[in-house]
Amino acid sequence: MQADQCTSTVLVDVDHPHASACYDAWCGVAHGCTRKLGMKICGFLQKNDSLEERSRIVSFLKERTASNLLSCDNMEGDARFRRTETDFSNLFARDLLPAKNGEEVTMQFLLEVVEILTSYVRKTFDRSTKVLDFHHPHQLLEGIEGFNLELSEHPESLEQILVDCRDTLKYGVRTGHPRFFNQLSTGLDIVGLAGEWLTSTANTNMFTYEIAPVFVLMEQLTLRKMREFIGWPNGEGDGIFSPGGAISNMYSVMVARYKFFPEVKTKGMAAAPRLVLFTSEHVGSHYSIKKASAALGFGTENLILLSTDEKGRVIPADLEAKVIMAKQKGYVPLFVNATAGTTVYGAFDPINEIADICEKYNIWLHVDGAWGGGLLMSRKHKHKLDGIHRANSVTWNPHKMMGVPLQCSAIMVRERGLLQGCNSMCAGYLFQPDKQYDVTYDTGDKAIQCGRHVDIFKFWLMWKAKGTVGFEQHIDKCLDLSAYLYSKIKNREGFEMVFSGEPQHTNVCFWYIPPSLRGMPDGTERRERLHKVAPKIKALMMESGTTMVGYQPQGDKVNFFRMVISNPAATQSDIDFLIDEIERLGHEL
């Protein structure tokens, strides 16, 4: 293989036994070419990765080379922005753009950062790397191998800044790792990552169309598409992206109150009767409803918890009984939260039956689909959210089941105008009515925030890259993996399911029973000892860094593992690994 670096023309011996090496060389050529030509070569090469295909490609490229169509003669032009050995020890932030002559240093610095990030991405998907390198807070605060968290009086060199970047990732948790199961938000979507990089580079604000024209329109179009999945005709309604599901849920309570008692906006809660809210007793109906009742002045005593069945689903009859009881006490039932995918059990409340009761008593129905909303995109699983179209508002977090990088949460409201009416303050320095464009595109007055981060682009880009079918495949795969896990442990010695039956979402809840506890009669001693098993296994897991899965008690149930899957990188082998690891770490307890 010879490559004339001046024109980067590559002469290839197709029959050479190392045709594959030629293929790799062509990739190198592609990367040295102009974007368009390089992309074409890369795309062409990557579509065909078998050796035979590679040889065919190489002979194709050889012919093209012969016709001299593949010369990347702008190498010189790009060479100055190729990563080169740079001594950053005497370079500082002040040497970066917009400093005079700062372009070269800036490019080299950013290329170093890109190298750090791309190296991290590669390791994230490498199962031979650890999920985490756990250290206790005092160890990190004392400084490990020179990683000093203290802030500096004087500027650190760019070399130190790059070291700090590497260490920050080194001592963090690889939430994109295929064996990271600890949270509902997992994974590292590359297109989403690129979207986030662009978002930070654009560094703008969502409050007005004038400074975020493209992002505002993307948000509007994407929310409409989401509302179509909810089943509101033509995607009618309103919405906004918020910092998270807890805030989205808070919006729903605020808007419900504004709908029925608008004067509370100006006169406060004194202008309303004693209002009561309803949600599942399960902590997984999410404590954010409780937070909302506290933060919005209802008082947590006015949040009435609803009984649930063995699978954690709200019992509609209990809701109706408690509504009647509240009314008999002179309270006003304002708001019911039905959860589509509870945090711990993954339970889907019976929305239609709950909607019947809400319509009967004229109560606002909110569906918290923070965790389960994504299943609306799956033809196989969307039935679990039947009735969601009857909701007055819906929370849906793409940053959970759909793998969109944090943060990305939507609150959608069926009735247009309520978000604006509830939150608008008409700040004259932002929302001038006499702008040259249609000011209804200014979103700021719908929000409880002023400045609002651009959370839409990474989601919009992923949707463009995956298509709706791509999200459906992602969701179906994760649910298939949870069914696989359930099938592996439901009758396995040493494993006990917290509730019977196939998982509704990807949540699989179970106890691991070490041999020392097997055969022990149920009672206080067994419960106390079992309560300590999951925390101990989790601690050993984190110290070994091999995998991570959450645990918690629920009601009268002692600590149990909650396995959730939202990372499309996970495979059955990772599920097998988790089971084996739990047995390995817990066997001697």
Ligand SMILES: Cc1ncc(COP(=O)(O)O)c(C=O)c1O
């Ligand atoms: C059902 C449910 N609602 C709301 C939330 C809160 O979402 P966020 O963490 O984005 O605030 C969660 C988080 O797990 C959840 O599971």
Ligand SMILES: NCCCC(=O)O
């Ligand atoms: N909304 C909090 C996240 C809960 C979890 O990831 O388990």
